[in-house]
Amino acid sequence: MKSTDVKFWDVRRNKSSKTASYEVRWVVAGRQRSRTRRTKALAESFLSDLRQAAKSGEAFDIDTGLPTSMLPKQVPVTWYELARTYIKAKWPGAAGETRKSTLDALATVTPALVSSTNGAPSATVLRRALLHYGLNPPRWKFPVPAEEAAALKWLGSRSLRVTDLAEADVIRSALNAIAVTMTGRPAAATTVARKRAVLYNVLKYAVRERRLLDANPIDQVDWKAPEKIEQVDRSVVANPAQARQLLAAVTYVGRLSGRGARMRAMYACMYYGGLRPSEAIGLRRQDCELPDLCACVGDCSCDLPASAWGRLTLTKSRPRPGRLYTDSGQSHEEKGLKRRPVGDKRLVPIPPELVRILAEHLEQFGTAEDGRLFATSTGGTVSASAVWRIWHAARVIGLSPEQQTTPLAGRPYDLRHACATLLLNAGVPPKEVARRLGHSVEVLWKVYAGCLDGDEERINRLIEKALAT
Structure with a gap:
């Protein structure tokens, strides 16, 4: 900021210094400024330069108190x-x-x-x-x-x-x-x-x-970026039968090592619970409320229900930016939920089908030392590349050759899209769908409007009715 509101005072002896020195004082836009010189002649010369700049109409920099002509020359910044x-x-x-x-x-x-x-x-x-x-x-x-x-x-x-x-x-x-x-x-x-x-x-x-x-x-500059397509392409959304088929196919990937079987429940969390991959990777045993379900075949006398809903309490996610970008030097970092205040939680009810899958996973693989449900065989964090590789291998096993050439469930993230689509088409209120998925209703409609069933047929009936009158 600069100003031409400048006032000057006479040079005075600097009494605060033991050695002789002289003080030049002036005011720029109400802010007092001063400079000290060793001799009175030098002080008066400096004051004269300031007066000449003001007389010629120069603006003074408010931060430094100096006229434009006396500001230090800056080296251009690249x-x-x-x-x-x-x-x-x-x-x-x-x-x-x-x-x-x-x-x-x-x-x-x-x-x-x-x-x-x-x-x-x-x-x-x-x-x-x-x-x-x-x-x-x-x-x-x-x-x-x-x-x-x-x-x-x-x-x-x-x-x-x-x-x-x-x-x-x-x-x-x-x-x-x-x-x-x-x-x-x-x-x-x-x-x-x-x-x-x-x-x-x-x-x-x-x-x-x-x-x-x-x-x-x-x-x-008159420059236009290409238009973003924010709506989910309906062709990527798997129906329930296709989703179950793909989840079963995951268990056949790396069957001897069990790599795929370890991942089945994680993909299931994305489909049945709408979790983001980073949220699923960070899921811990203490985040899961899993009611005991009856596992009997045929008639039984146990008091356990055959089906009951559970719940996930999401508090953390484990995104993988890469070790170049984390403070710890590790590929993953632990953080809160996306676009949520630190410490915020998201409660996600989960259907009996996912309750059973998670219970089976815990019985077969247990947890990592820190309670994480999904880990490598050595307890490490599941890498994003592994999530992609196993899913792509499962598509080859679980889909027909014709389906493999389509975008159907082409990415693990498409399981979350399939969950949102399923809930909306089931008639779940949009506000509740948005809450479970962890974003706003506005984003929900913007992203998933093209995946709703029934609208085209309903609108066609309305047009037919109008044409018949």
Whole structure:
């Protein structure tokens, strides 16, 4: 901030110092300023410079008290320097997944903001150098391998100044960079939107906190990101018979080692309980209320019910951002529920079918030392890659060749989509469906509106009735 509201006082002897010195005093926008000089002549000369600046109409910087002509000359800040400053400021309070997505976006756009590509390292080396060293604050203290060090040195010498991004062509080149993959193919709309958000926030930081730009240049450019498709594709949703078939197929994957059998109950939690994969991975025995059910065949005299609902109390999740992005250096991190305050809980009723599956799982595999239901044979955390590999193998076993070529249950996450669709089509109130899945009613309708049964037929009947009148 600057102001022309300036007043000056005469030079005075500095009585607080044992050695002789003289104090120059003035006021800028009501804030008193002072500077000390060793001699009266030097003090009066400095005061004269201030008076001349004010007389010529210069604005004075309120923070420093100096006129524009006397402000220290700043070395231009490059985009690479800004990106490092931004990630350092945001790193401590960010979750691992947020760190990962931020670095991914910055590693995409930073190589595009250079003055020249002469002598550029390969895109793969430069990206690795940025993710592992250049943009990763905890790793700045580590020695950098020669190849990556050379790549970062090249980038540092050619990175554009932040002020260059005010040019429309420059900021458009940055936006174009996030719109394609490393192979040059169009990036997914959700990926583009995520990376654009990171770029926008870095530039907002440059405007508001660093004052390197007068306005966010993205707002000045006519550039449109591809439209995001937020609705779930109905073709990915498995019906109950298909879901049971796939859950059975999981047990045949790695049958000798039991790898698939260990995972069946976890996939079942996604389908019958609507859990996110990270929530299922973090599920503990103490989170489960599992009533004892009758396991007798034929007539029995036990007092146990044949079916009863249980309940899961979700408090934690275990996402896997990767060891580059966690404080512990482990691939997974333990955190609360997504978009919930720390310590918040979500109660999820579970049907008798899932109660039985979980009881069978506990009887056969027990729990990890910390109470987790789903762990590797050595008690470790189940990796995201294992969740994907076993599910894809189960699709080969559980689906027909024709079905395997379709998107049907193509990802483990599609089991959660199938759960939401099942509940909505069963007539469960949307507010309750949203509560069980852990998001808002607005998101529920936005994502699952295309998966509801009956609307087309009902609307067709209404039109027929109108045409008949």
